Amino acid sequence: MSQPIKVAITGAAGQIGYAMLFRIASGGLFGPDQPVTLGLLEITPALGALNGTLMELEDCAFPLLHGVTATDQAEEAFADADWVILVGGLPRKEGMSRADLIRANGPIFTGQGQAINAVAPRARVLVVANPCNTNCLIARSHAPNLPADRWFAMTRLDENRAKAQLAAKAGVNVGEVSRMTIWGNHSDTQYPDYKNALISGRPATEVIPDHSWLAETFIPTVAKRGGAVIKARGASSAASAANAALDSVRSASFPTKGEDWHSVAVVSDGNPYGVPGGLMYSFPIRSIDGQAWSIVPDLPLDGDARSRIDASARELEQEREAVKDLLGPAL
Ligand SMILES: NC(=O)C1=CN([C@@H]2O[C@H](COP(=O)(O)OP(=O)(O)OC[C@H]3O[C@@H](n4cnc5c(N)ncnc54)[C@H](O)[C@@H]3O)[C@@H](O)[C@H]2O)C=CC1
Numbered sequence: 040m041s042q043p044i045k046v047a048i049t050g051a052a053g054q055i056g057y058a059m060l061f062r063i064a065s066g067g068l069f070g071p072d073q074p075v076t077l078g079l080l081e082i083t084p085a086l087g088a089l090n091g092t093l094m095e096l097e098d099c100a101f102p103l104l105h106g107v108t109a110t111d112q113a114e115e116a117f118a119d120a121d122w123v124i125l126v127g128g129l130p131r132k133e134g135m136s137r138a139d140l141i142r143a144n145g146p147i148f149t150g151q152g153q154a155i156n157a158v159a160p161r162a163r164v165l166v167v168a169n170p171c172n173t174n175c176l177i178a179r180s181h182a183p184n185l186p187a188d189r190w191f192a193m194t195r196l197d198e199n200r201a202k203a204q205l206a207a208k209a210g211v212n213v214g215e216v217s218r219m220t221i222w223g224n225h226s227d228t229q230y231p232d233y234k235n236a237l238i239s240g241r242p243a244t245e246v247i248p249d250h251s252w253l254a255e256t257f258i259p260t261v262a263k264r265g266g267a268v269i270k271a272r273g274a275s276s277a278a279s280a281a282n283a284a285l286d287s288v289r290s291a292s293f294p295t296k297g298e299d300w301h302s303v304a305v306v307s308d309g310n311p312y313g314v315p316g317g318l319m320y321s322f323p324i325r326s327i328d329g330q331a332w333s334i335v336p337d338l339p340l341d342g343d344a345r346s347r348i349d350a351s352a353r354e355l356e357q358e359r360e361a362v363k364d365l366l367g368p369a370l
């Protein structure tokens with residue numbers, strides 16, 4: 040059996056944490072032959088609730104779970120982690136935008152970025168807590184020891200939502216939808232790019248001839264789905280967010296199969312789509328060998344796509360401006 044992979048998770052007593060831990064510990068992330076250890080971080084008042092979750096993890100008797108640390112000290116939770124999943128932070132309530140969380144959640148990521156920098160030299164980091172692109176930017180800016188290609192912010196839930204909507208409209212299984220790009224910010228300005236998506240190997244725009252549905256219903260349905268879930272359940276998406284976090288880590292950890300790609304926000308260097316350098320921006324990504332990745336180049340983008348892509352970049356520049364006092368030296 041191979042060495043355990045260590046996954047550190049913040050906000051572990053929260054609703055996404057609860058939906059995620061048991062799947063990771065049972066082998067649902069890295070497969071049935073790969074042991075894992077968990078480093079769980081919570082704020083001090085939530086340690087009691089986290090202890091209850093630990094009791095339940097123990098009671099599951101997962102053979103692949105080779106150790107758990109639960110703590111309110113970031114350096115202890117993150118020590119030697121292979122993956123750090125930053126979930127801890129406030130969720131939004133009905134009527135708020137994700138950017139409204141920026142001043143409440145942003146400061147969390149200064150100290151957590153520093154802790155990763157100090158104790159987790161080989162870590163890759165996925166930020167889930169909102170606004171996730173800009174929280175990731177903050178954490179990265181405090182971690183000069185970690186290369187830029189180790190930082191990810193989660194837009195996979197948007198990708199999965201987009202695939203589900205296209206599959207339902209086309210009347211096919213969701214597994215038939217591929218090449219689904221979410222461009223930009225995990226916010227209402229994201230661009231779910233149906234024009235480059237495939238359904239059963241054919242352009243989605245051929246399989247779904249109702250182009251006004253694609254432009255006028257599909258895009259806002261995907262972009263506003265998080266808000267719709269909050270309205271319906273009175274709390275933000277949890278199981279689907281945990282599922283998307285696992286999908287994101289898995290896609291980064293194994294080579295991409297065939298001609299497909301996945302969506303995740305990575306650091307832009309300006310190429311190949313002219314998105315301003317330094318922003319955490321969601322692109323079509325292919326994993327090369329389970330470590331390195333590349334942005335899929337040369338996708339055709341018409342004028343409408345281009346203006347949506349630029350608008351989301353402008354929003355991320357505004358978010359960066361709103362947290363400039365929180366940014367560290369590593370950008
Ligand atoms: N990127 C995405 O697609 C999605 C992002 N989210 C975001 O994920 C975050 C978590 O959501 P939920 O689990 O539903 O919230 P929750 O409120 O159920 O849990 C959050 C947990 O984080 C903990 N926490 C707060 N500050 C912390 C800190 N400094 N260090 C460690 N833990 C800390 C809290 O004690 C709480 O247990 C929210 O910001 C939410 O908006 C939610 C769904 C999808």
Ligand SMILES: O=C([O-])CC(=O)C(=O)O
Nearest residue numbers: 131169196265266275276
């Ligand atoms: O909408 C929210 O606030 C939670 C979230 O990010 C999502 O469900 O996509």
